[in-house]
Amino acid sequence: MAKSEETRSLIVTTAMRLFTENGYDRTTMRAIAAEAGVSVGNAYYYFSSKEQLIQGFYDEMAGQHLTAARALLDGRPGFADRLKAVLLCWLDVAEPYHRFGTQFFVNAADPESPLSPFSVDSSAAREASIGLMREVVDGSDVKLDPELRDQLPELLWLYQMGVVLFWVHDRSAGTKRSRLLVERSVPLLARLAALSRLRVFRPVSREIVDLIQELAKRD
Numbered sequence: 001m002a003k004s005e006e007t008r009s010l011i012v013t014t015a016m017r018l019f020t021e022n023g024y025d026r027t028t029m030r031a032i033a034a035e036a037g038v039s040v041g042n043a044y045y046y047f048s049s050k051e052q053l054i055q056g057f058y059d060e061m062a063g064q065h066l067t068a069a070r071a072l073l074d075g076r077p078g079f080a081d082r083l084k085a086v087l088l089c090w091l092d093v094a095e096p097y098h099r100f101g102t103q104f105f106v107n108a109a110d111p112e113s114p115l116s117p118f119s120v121d122s123s124a125a126r127e128a129s130i131g132l133m134r135e136v137v138d139g140s141d142v143k144l145d146p147e148l149r150d151q152l153p154e155l156l157w158l159y160q161m162g163v164v165l166f167w168v169h170d171r172s173a174g175t176k177r178s179r180l181l182v183e184r185s186v187p188l189l190a191r192l193a194a195l196s197r198l199r200v201f202r203p204v205s206r207e208i209v210d211l212i213q214e215l216a217k218r219d
Helices: 003-022 030-035 040-046 050-073 077-110 118-138 146-169 174-195 199-216
Strands: none
Touching: 003 030, 003 040, 003 050, 003 077, 030 040, 050 077, 050 118, 077 118, 077 146, 077 174, 118 146, 146 174
């Protein structure tokens, strides 16, 4: 890893720890720089604000998840098996940051905030996650309505956001309830997806596709 990437990663890791320990609002860029052992100017060279630090965290998390999840997809042709592996992998990668999740949720839940996973600022991490879901679908043996296949990765990402929201509020030991949610809901989603190929269910899947396309339009 290049020195600049090491420094950038160090700043992000330090910031996440301080956000968790002291709270997002009470942690300053000066404190992050001091704890990371870099100058304030150097910290601002990599990240112009705390919000950009969160974006750096999103990007690092997405990269870690992508690497770990891809290794689990090899030799798994079943759609439900692939999807479950990817989601449980996300819970594993995110586990060290669970306390931090509650810290930034209030800001991230604001649709106008750059910290929102739906914001333009979060587009890189969002597209990486949707791309991973596309790998889940394309590498599986699931038979789908062709029109639904194109939109399914984004639908699965939205489902993942629901899992993330549940995880943020999950206080069970080892986020056991979040894992149960994945284990029990993924097979149901797989069954619904498989039904889309049946002629009797195609009108419903086409309505879903139309709705997604309409919601995705920019004003």
